[in-house]
Amino acid sequence: MPGLLNHPPFPDDVPTHPLLIVDYELLKAGDANEIEKFWTAATTLGFWYMKNHGADELVNEMFDMGNETMRLPLEEKMKFEQGDDGMSFGYKAAGANAVDETGALDTVEFINISQDDALAWPRPVHRTYPATVNARMENTIRPFVQLSAEVNRTLMEILGKKLGFKEGKLSELHRLDETSGSETRCIRNPPRPGGISEEKAALGAHTDFGSMTFLHNRLGGLQVMPPGSDKWQYIKPIPGHAVCNLGDAMHIFSGGILKSNLHRVVPSPGAQAVLPRWSLAMFTRPSDTVILRALTEDSALVADAVANATNKDVFKSGQTSKEWFARRIKYQRTKNQKGPETWRQSRGTEHRPEAA
Ligand SMILES: O=C(O)CCC(=O)C(=O)O
Numbered sequence: 001m002p003g004l005l006n007h008p009p010f011p012d013d014v015p016t017h018p019l020l021i022v023d024y025e026l027l028k029a030g031d032a033n034e035i036e037k038f039w040t041a042a043t044t045l046g047f048w049y050m051k052n053h054g055a056d057e058l059v060n061e062m063f064d065m066g067n068e069t070m071r072l073p074l075e076e077k078m079k080f081e082q083g084d085d086g087m088s089f090g091y092k093a094a095g096a097n098a099v100d101e102t103g104a105l106d107t108v109e110f111i112n113i114s115q116d117d118a119l120a121w122p123r124p125v126h127r128t129y130p131a132t133v134n135a136r137m138e139n140t141i142r143p144f145v146q147l148s149a150e151v152n153r154t155l156m157e158i159l160g161k162k163l164g165f166k167e168g169k170l171s172e173l174h175r176l177d178e179t180s181g182s183e184t185r186c187i188r189n190p191p192r193p194g195g196i197s198e199e200k201a202a203l204g205a206h207t208d209f210g211s212m213t214f215l216h217n218r219l220g221g222l223q224v225m226p227p228g229s230d231k232w233q234y235i236k237p238i239p240g241h242a243v244c245n246l247g248d249a250m251h252i253f254s255g256g257i258l259k260s261n262l263h264r265v266v267p268s269p270g271a272q273a274v275l276p277r278w279s280l281a282m283f284t285r286p287s288d289t290v291i292l293r294a295l296t297e298d299s300a301l302v303a304d305a306v307a308n309a310t311n312k313d314v315f316k317s318g319q320t321s322k323e324w325f326a327r328r329i330k331y332q333r334t335k336n337q338k339g340p341e342t343w344r345q346s347r348g349t350e351h352r353p354e355a356a
């Protein structure tokens with residue numbers, strides 16, 4: 001069950017990576033210590049736990065929506081498949097994505113619902129969805145998307161201020177009334193009783209494609225590879241704490257000051273492996289037409305960072321947010337794999353060879 005009040009504990013004998021815990025209420029209140037802690041997290045790993053975000057009830061309802069949707073017959077879900085052309089919205093079956101350059105298959109299934117579709121409901125902007133999604137658009141999905149978009153906007157503005165951007169700069173690049181790749185995703189990874197090699201990724205190593213991710217999970221399985229390390233470490237779920245992270249767009253906008261770290265999902269560790277693993281994310285991405293490049297004219301800090309960067313190319317991608325996103329989605333699709341080169345085309349700001 002997605003609600004999962006009782007489940008086997010996260011094992012204490014696997015390597016975990018500690019994250020800083022930031023309090024959303026304190027951030028909103030402008031607490032200087034909390035903002036400093038948040039800035040440290042954003043500029044080192046780009047991942048942090050966040051409490052007091054106010055989304056827990058809606059998160060539970062979103063997990064119910066995911067469960068209702070995944071229980072539909074596969075044939076029904078496949079009517080709403082993403083397709084192979086680089087659209088993310090819709091259903092993705094297990095095995096539809098590669099997890100590495102050998103073309104190994106992913107094991108997760110998920111449903112992605114576009115922010116634009118949720119906000120404009122019942123008018124479709126990008127596509128239509130299964131009946132289980134439609135039934136919850138108004139009372140569950142739209143409120144969750146609105147709340148999460150506001151959380152992400154608030155966090156981005158705090159970082160924008162620290163970077164020296166004028167107020168509203170990052171909000172302007174993520175307007176709710178402009179189309180974007182922003183979406184909510186509910187993921188199910190099937191149980192792996194008996195264990196399976198931890199090296200077999202359920203969802204391949206990646207950096208997030210957009211700006212800001214607001215993630216909720218109950219069981220272990222999410223791992224990060226911290227900077228300077230070649231080892232994967234689990235992020236231990238903490239009840240009531242979201243895991244937030246930055247994506248490629250914020251890395252690029254900030255000239256690399258903000259981090260978009262490599263992560264992946266593997267089967268839940270230890271006794272948790274007998275249960276399906278559910279996770280829920282809200283991905284805030286820039287508006288479709290925004291060009292992904294460092295905002296050097298808007299901040300002396302960013303201009304300096306780019307001037308000192310060894311790899312400057314990533315800070316002038318020349319691609320719009322829509323192109324960047326579609327390219328990454330398209331070239332991870334199993335059907336499009338023609339060898340390691342295809343996989344490499346799906347990459348974002350990952351620079352580590354082991355992520356290839
Ligand atoms: O399931 C998780 O914990 C993380 C999922 C993820 O990284 C993603 O969908 O981008």
Ligand SMILES: [Fe+2]
Nearest residue numbers: 206207208263
């Ligand atoms: Fe991710």
